[in-house]
Amino acid sequence: MPNIFYGKFLNEKIFLDKNETAHLKIVRLKENDEIKVFDGTGNIFLCKIEKIKKNETICEIIEIKRYTKTFKPQIDFYIGASKFDRMKILIEKLVELRVNNIFIYSGQKSQLKFKSLEKFKKTIIESSKQSENYLFPKIDFFKFENFKDIKNPIILDLTAQNTLKNILNTLNQPEIVSVILGPDMGFSKNELNNIPNHFHRINLGNTIMRFETAGIYTMSILNYYYNRLY
Secondary structure (H helix, E strand, C coil): CCCEEECEEECCEEEECHHHHHHHHHCCCCCCCEEEEECCECEEEEEEEEEECCCCEEEEEEEEEECCCCCCCEEEEEEECCCHHHHHHHHHHHHHCCCCEEEEECCCCCCCCCCCCHHHHHHHHHHHHHHCCCECCEEEEECHHHHHHCCCEEEECCCCCCCHHHHHHHCCCCCEEEEEECCCCCCCHHHHHCCCCCCEEECCCCCCCCHHHHHHHHHHHHHHHHCCCC
16 A cells, blocks of 8 residues: 555644554654645645654645546446445445445345445545545435436446447437446346436346446446546
């Protein structure tokens, strides 16, 4: 993992929390050493370590840079609530692949219902540190009934006949692409029967993929098709 840290700006200083302070100690950094810190909103701080406490580190800001890279089109991922370990893998890889927004919804076949986003936010921070992603994707809960309002919805449906390639060829330089992934148990018949007509239903082929694999595969295709990472 690169020695880059996540911190919060307050009163002209940068503060590292308990977890980041532990990371700092593991890599044996000391007071007066210089480190790079980011806040998840695109700010990159070159800092000098001022004080290392038991559960907090205070840093003096030397220089501030702004991360301006954008990845187009915007890709939003809607994930049906599933087992946390599998969702964690998916979210880690979506962050590395520069997804813009992540929304978690409870499907009719979801076996879990999450009340807090804190574990997912921690996953985003760790994955962003590993991949030096300075602009965190937004993550929030979402209601299934609100899907009718999203832009360019592509739903992964095992019963569909169309392919992702065919659908992407019909989209004319979209600003936003919305991918809807069912929970690990899939969509219910009722959910599929009530999907609006304008949704693009796609099948990923004749290979059976696990929940997280299907999401990573789809995101990778979108990056390749739109040349997003260059």
